[in-house]
Amino acid sequence: xxxxxxxxxxxxxxxxxxxxxxxxxxxxxxxxxxxxxxxxxxxxxxxxxxxxxxxxxxxxxxxxxxxxxxxxxxxxxxxxxxxxxxxxxxxxxxxxxxxxxxxxxxxxxxxxxxxxxxxxxxxxxxxxxxxxxx
Amino acid sequence: xxxxxxxxxxxxxxxxxxxxxxxxxxxxxxxxxxxxxxxxxxxxxxxxxxxxxxxxxxxxxxxxxxxxxxxxxxxxxxxxxxxxxxxxxxxxxxxxxxxxxxxxxxxxxxxxxxxxxxxxxxxxxxxxxxxxxx
DNA sequence: ATCGTTGCAAAATATTTGCAGTTGA
DNA sequence: TCAACTGCAAATATTTTGCAACGAT
Numbered sequence: 169x170x171x172x173x174x175x176x177x178x179x180x181x182x183x184x185x186x187x188x189x190x191x192x193x194x195x196x197x198x199x200x201x202x203x204x205x206x207x208x209x210x211x212x213x214x215x216x217x218x219x220x221x222x223x224x225x226x227x228x229x230x231x232x233x234x235x236x237x238x239x240x241x242x243x244x245x246x247x248x249x250x251x252x253x254x255x256x257x258x259x260x261x262x263x264x265x266x267x268x269x270x271x272x273x274x275x276x277x278x279x280x281x282x283x284x285x286x287x288x289x290x291x292x293x294x295x296x297x298x299x300x301x302x
Numbered sequence: 303x304x305x306x307x308x309x310x311x312x313x314x315x316x317x318x319x320x321x322x323x324x325x326x327x328x329x330x331x332x333x334x335x336x337x338x339x340x341x342x343x344x345x346x347x348x349x350x351x352x353x354x355x356x357x358x359x360x361x362x363x364x365x366x367x368x369x370x371x372x373x374x375x376x377x378x379x380x381x382x383x384x385x386x387x388x389x390x391x392x393x394x395x396x397x398x399x400x401x402x403x404x405x406x407x408x409x410x411x412x413x414x415x416x417x418x419x420x421x422x423x424x425x426x427x428x429x430x431x432x433x434x435x436x
Numbered sequence: 437a438t439c440g441t442t443g444c445a446a447a448a449t450a451t452t453t454g455c456a457g458t459t460g461a
Numbered sequence: 462t463c464a465a466c467t468g469c470a471a472a473t474a475t476t477t478t479g480c481a482a483c484g485a486t
Contacts, residue, residue, distance in 0.1 A: 309460050346450095350451060351453095
């Protein structure tokens with residue numbers, strides 16, 4: 169399956185478009201719901217299969233979430249840092265630069281060759297902090 | 303459930319003991335298998351319920367895994383860095399110090415208050431690199 | 437025409453929960 | 462005692478897969 173000639177199907181286009189349009193780091197189920205507006209017959213299985221292909225081809229990233237167990241996906245592929253709020257569960261992209269982390273890629277640490285990283289910060293997000301003051 | 307008087311049951315003791323004894327960042331199912339050697343009647347539901355309590359009381363950490371979908375748990379609670387091998391899936395503790403990260407805790411970044419972090423590096427581990435050379 | 441892809445439904449995997457009985461403090 | 466806890470089994474949630482039909486190239 170890995171070295172085959174991929175086809176550019178409408179289903180795959182829509183999943184990728186949804187991933188790129190959403191800043192919400194959607195789950196497979198959320199992508200499924202959104203895409204159904206335009207492709208009412210798409211199935212959840214197809215969403216999962218396309219997400220796997222997008223991961224394989226480097227067009228998406230699978231996010232490990234500390235909270236919950238549903239995987240989340242991100243169409244932004246440059247290494248970057250995420251913040252997850254432990255009150256509302258939302259995941260935010262952080263735009264600060266992390267030179268120390270970027271430099272790690274390609275190096276070896278304690279014998280292990282580092283190919284990529286994921287830094288997930290968590291705490292209380294701006295919106296939840298504000299609403300806690302109400 | 304959060305503010306109640308916890309009981310120190312044998313089941314909870316065993317789950318915690320297993321977490322602290324294992325460097326393998328076990329899944330709930332793996333903990334269940336190990337604990338069954340000493341408590342043959344323990345149920346998987348009890349393992350999950352006790353893991354939740356240990357997370358709540360700060361005696362364990364739930365690891366976000368990039369690979370796979372099963373949650374992994376760690377009895378080491380100081381913030382530290384993990385490395386996951388994308389060939390064998392194993393998770394290793396890294397013992398290097400990360401002052402820049404430790405300093406983040408308690409600060410605010412882009413409006414979000416940071417309480418903790420999880421840095422997960424991935425790539426090929428020492429063992430897989432060696433066996434690739436066979 | 438070929439073969440990657442799809443929809444569907446069932447299976448597999450992972451986690452949570454209701455309940456009646458048990459047990460630690 | 463008695464509320465927290467347990468085992469069990471059923472329910473939920475999440476992801477994967479088999480298969481026959483479909484459709485991009």
